[in-house]
Amino acid sequence: MKKILNRPVDYVDEMLDGLCAAHPDIYAQPSPRVITRAGGATAGKVGLVTGGGSGHLPVFTGYVGRGLLDATAIGDVFASPSAEQMAEAMRRADGGAGVLRLYGNYGGDVMNFDMAGEMLEMEDIASTTVVLADDVASAAPEERAKRRGVAGMIYAFKIAGARAEERASLDEVTTTAQKAADACRSIGMALSPCIVPQAGRPTFELGEDEMEMGMGIHGEPGIWRDKTKPADAITDEMMDRLLADTPLGRDDRVSILVNSLGATPLEELYIMFRRAKARLDDLGVAITMPLVGRYATSMEMTGATMTICRLDGELERLLRAPANCAYWTVT
Amino acid sequence: MKKILNRPVDYVDEMLDGLCAAHPDIYAQPSPRVITRAGGATAGKVGLVTGGGSGHLPVFTGYVGRGLLDATAIGDVFASPSAEQMAEAMRRADGGAGVLRLYGNYGGDVMNFDMAGEMLEMEDIASTTVVLADDVASAAPEERAKRRGVAGMIYAFKIAGARAEERASLDEVTTTAQKAADACRSIGMALSPCIVPQAGRPTFELGEDEMEMGMGIHGEPGIWRDKTKPADAITDEMMDRLLADTPLGRDDRVSILVNSLGATPLEELYIMFRRAKARLDDLGVAITMPLVGRYATSMEMTGATMTICRLDGELERLLRAPANCAYWTVT
Numbered sequence: 001m002k003k004i005l006n007r008p009v010d011y012v013d014e015m016l017d018g019l020c021a022a023h024p025d026i027y028a029q030p031s032p033r034v035i036t037r038a039g040g041a042t043a044g045k046v047g048l049v050t051g052g053g054s055g056h057l058p059v060f061t062g063y064v065g066r067g068l069l070d071a072t073a074i075g076d077v078f079a080s081p082s083a084e085q086m087a088e089a090m091r092r093a094d095g096g097a098g099v100l101r102l103y104g105n106y107g108g109d110v111m112n113f114d115m116a117g118e119m120l121e122m123e124d125i126a127s128t129t130v131v132l133a134d135d136v137a138s139a140a141p142e143e144r145a146k147r148r149g150v151a152g153m154i155y156a157f158k159i160a161g162a163r164a165e166e167r168a169s170l171d172e173v174t175t176t177a178q179k180a181a182d183a184c185r186s187i188g189m190a191l192s193p194c195i196v197p198q199a200g201r202p203t204f205e206l207g208e209d210e211m212e213m214g215m216g217i218h219g220e221p222g223i224w225r226d227k228t229k230p231a232d233a234i235t236d237e238m239m240d241r242l243l244a245d246t247p248l249g250r251d252d253r254v255s256i257l258v259n260s261l262g263a264t265p266l267e268e269l270y271i272m273f274r275r276a277k278a279r280l281d282d283l284g285v286a287i288t289m290p291l292v293g294r295y296a297t298s299m300e301m302t303g304a305t306m307t308i309c310r311l312d313g314e315l316e317r318l319l320r321a322p323a324n325c326a327y328w329t330v331t
Numbered sequence: 332m333k334k335i336l337n338r339p340v341d342y343v344d345e346m347l348d349g350l351c352a353a354h355p356d357i358y359a360q361p362s363p364r365v366i367t368r369a370g371g372a373t374a375g376k377v378g379l380v381t382g383g384g385s386g387h388l389p390v391f392t393g394y395v396g397r398g399l400l401d402a403t404a405i406g407d408v409f410a411s412p413s414a415e416q417m418a419e420a421m422r423r424a425d426g427g428a429g430v431l432r433l434y435g436n437y438g439g440d441v442m443n444f445d446m447a448g449e450m451l452e453m454e455d456i457a458s459t460t461v462v463l464a465d466d467v468a469s470a471a472p473e474e475r476a477k478r479r480g481v482a483g484m485i486y487a488f489k490i491a492g493a494r495a496e497e498r499a500s501l502d503e504v505t506t507t508a509q510k511a512a513d514a515c516r517s518i519g520m521a522l523s524p525c526i527v528p529q530a531g532r533p534t535f536e537l538g539e540d541e542m543e544m545g546m547g548i549h550g551e552p553g554i555w556r557d558k559t560k561p562a563d564a565i566t567d568e569m570m571d572r573l574l575a576d577t578p579l580g581r582d583d584r585v586s587i588l589v590n591s592l593g594a595t596p597l598e599e600l601y602i603m604f605r606r607a608k609a610r611l612d613d614l615g616v617a618i619t620m621p622l623v624g625r626y627a628t629s630m631e632m633t634g635a636t637m638t639i640c641r642l643d644g645e646l647e648r649l650l651r652a653p654a655n656c657a658y659w660t661v662t
Contacts, residue, residue, distance in 0.1 A: 002522040002539075002633045004562045004599040011598070014562075018601030021608050022623045057597040191333040208333075231335045231345075263594035265630040266388040267342070268335040270349030277352050292353045292657075294625070299596045302333045302631065326623075329660040 001195055002300070008197035012054045012076055019061060023326045026065050034085055035061045036071040036092045046164040046173045047071065047093030050103045050157065051086050051113070053078040055196070056217065058327040059296040060103075063154060065325030068161040069102075070095075077196045077299075078218045080108030086116035090127060098126035098170035102156055102177055104149025105133040128174040132156050134184040134307065136245045137214030137223050150217050151259040151296035152184030152307040155319070158328070162321035176314065183310045185242045186257075189222070189234060190215040190303030194262060213237065217261065217298045217305075231268065235275040238306045243283075246310060250284035255309045255319060257291040261301040266293065272304060289319055295327070332526055333631070339528035343385045343407055350392060354657045357396050365416055366392045367402040367423045377495040377504045378402065378424030381434045381488065382417050382444070384409040386527070387548065389658040390627040391434075394485060396656030399492040400433075401426075408527045408630075409549045411439030417447035421458060429457035429501035433487055433508055435480025436464040459505040463487055465515040465638065467576045468545030468554050481548050482590045482627035483515030483638040486650070489659070493652035507645065514641045516573045517588075520553070520565060521546040521634030525593060544568065548592065548629045548636075562599065566606040569637045574614075577641060581615035586650060588622040588638040593631045597624065603635060620650055626658070 005011055016035065020027045028038045041047055051073035052060045060072045070093035073081035090099045099120065101113050110131065117127050133144060134152030160177035168176070190212050193202035203219035206212060211229070214222030229237075248254065256276055258269045269292050280287055288311065296305070311319065323330045336342055347366065351358045359369045372378055382404035383391045391403045401424035404412035421430045430451065432444050441462065448458050464475060465483030491508035499507070521543050524533040534550035537543060542560070545553030560568075579585065589604045591597070600623045611618055619642065627636070642650065654661045 001559075002594075004522070004565060004595060004635060005602060006561045006563055011602070014602045014605055015598045016601075018603070018605035018608075018623075022601060022604050022621050055596075055598065062597075191335070228332075230337045232337055234335060262596050263333075263631045263633075264335060265386075265593050265628060266393075266625075267346045267386065267630060270347075270353065271336060271342070271345045272349070273353050274345055274349035277349075290353050292349075294597075297596060299598060300594045300633065302594075304335060324662075329662065331655075331660065331662055 001200055003195065003197060005197055011197045012074065015054065016074065026326055030092060031088055033074045033081060034071060034089045034092060035064055035074065037064055041070060041093055041095040043095045044097055045095045045167060046097045046170050047095055047099040048161055048164055049089045049093045049099055049101055051081045051089060052104055052109055053080060055299045056297055059153065062327045063157045063325055065323065067165050067321055067323030068157055068325050077198065080106065080112050083112040083115035083119065086113050087119040090116060090120050090125065094125050100160060100170065100173055100177060101127060101129045102160055103132065104153055105131045105147060126170060128170055130156065130174060130177040130181055132181050134186040135216065136185050136241055137187050138216060141245055148216050148220065150186045150188060151257055151305045152186040152309065154295050155184050155309040156180040158323060159315055159318040161323065162318035180315060183315060184307055185246045186305055186307040187238045187241050188215050188217065188261065188303060188305040189213045189238065190261060190301060191228065192302035193219055194299040194301040217296065231271045232275045235272045239276055239279045242306065242308050246308060248283055248285045248310065253286045253288055253311045253316060255289045255291065255311060256287055257295060257307040259296055259305045259307065260294045261303040261305065262297040263300050263302040264304050269293065269304060276306060288316060332531055334526065334528060336528055342528045343405065346385065347405065357657055361423060362419050364405040364412060365402060365420045365423060366395055366405065368395055372401060372424055372426040374426045375428055376426045376498060377428045377501050378426055378430040379492055379495055380420045380424045380430055380432055382412045382420060383435055383440055384411060386630045387628055390484065393658045394488045394656055396654065398496050398652055398654030399488055399656050408529065411437065411443050414443040414446035417444050418450040421447060421451050421456065425456050431491065431501065431504055431508060432458060432460045433491055434463065435484055436462045436478060457501060459501055461487065461505060461508040461512055463512050465517040466547065467516050467572055468518050469547060472576060479547050479551065481517045481519060482588055482636045483517040483640065485626050486515050486640040487511040489654060490646055490649040492654065493649035511646060514646060515638055516577045517636050517638040518569050518572050519546050519548065519592065519634060519636040520544045520569065521592060521632055522559065523633035524550055525630040525632040548627065562602045563606045566603045570607055570610045573637065573639050577639060579614055579616045579641065584617045584619055584642045584647060586620045586622065586640045586642060587618055588626060590627055590636045591625045592634040592636065593628040594633040595635050600635060607637060619647060
């Protein structure tokens, strides 16, 4: 197992301890596996909460910060946090204006966040939900509600976070967050799996010359598995699948995210970005604020995801608004 | 080969094209494989130039930006750029106040940068050199001049960059850069190699349960190779070796960099940071502005480096000064 760790059972807690120790001006851990902004909730601001399994840094914990999220609940690697953790994150995020739950569409997370919402209702804390489901490979357009949430989630975190900083109401922040969620389409591809520390073995197997298209960030099966292709062919297919789901043309404005799942280096992401940009240039689509890097990972998985976020004036303004966490600074 | 690329021969140029296309407000490529700030040289400011092989992003190209470097010359993967490229980078960086060459201690880079300096002398552009040699595993303390430059180089880029922004003279910037270089000690360890695209095979072999301590960022042999150890034992040995080379005690202030060589995820870096911080806490050493992430990589190599940068008042002020590139924003 090519990992630097102590006892697998301590992986998540040691990681969170290190994260908070490295960035004490940004993150705090007021109760186990609940991470908040260092200063806690902001009075009068809608609180934004997410949560999910570990192993995806900077998702989810990383995006707590100014102009972003207020709190997260963190589970074991690739496992949902408990409803009680989620309720605690929501309590910690509440500044008196209500709390938006904004998280990826996975069964355990949905069930536990629903329960957490019910707990908070009994405590007279208003809350709403936007479920993020950007992965076009995980269900057909007619069944969008079944899709998984992947790297495109970060656009919703950023845009909803900026709207909340403007002191918009819970309804307004929820409406904007849903618009951001609806604006995003993602697809992933993998060249190699990752290893869950407590399992100690790869989440799937891929031959030395094989790739998989459409794979999820936990190793969920994709659309096809075959010999690897050149970067431009891979990028073209990813763009084709995204554009089939969200047709774009002249005068459209988008941000795109070329995201490494972990091991794939920046060099390769830029080779993919170059091709994706050429495709959008051909369509007359303008790219604003492109993101290239590691924004949502599966530990050391080799592969990449591509996200298109279609912007209107409001979404672009909020995407460009100031923000600060350990991984994403907008000035 | 678990890589997303087109023809290996196009790897570097496609990567640089993508980098400049993604960040046109930061980077420009006025001549092949010479990257400058988007706005070119700054009149009256000392120009800072580095260079080296590709495959280390964000090093070297990435650290061109405000408060950082002015230009870089980029070679093939793990190969030195030519003297002519280096001379061109220096010309592009010159704002009339002279140019500092600031680069890692590798034979080809030293030879070519010396030649480039001679070329510039004939063109009446003054230049100085600071060679970065922070890797304690690569030579004994008595032979510090033989050491390799690794991740600690980025402290010299940042600190010298901030000093140049203050409009210090070439001599003053050179003195500060040398002080920053002298303040840094690094050591690396690897769990798996990377693959140079044009070679198509790993740079070295390591068994599934093996690690190597003291390895260089191109796969240069380290101090020992043996069974993998727990994260705390690995971190302790790295800290012991760094502290043996630069003893620290109460009232000392340092920045530390826990850097992934590529595939090693943030989660594991935070597990290491947590231990490194505990060691420094025990000594009464204060950590300011710790860095945890991918700052100097070897593409998809698995492993990490640890750097200690011992700060005095000047170095800390300059480390904290504003800077902006695609990978490092200080506000």
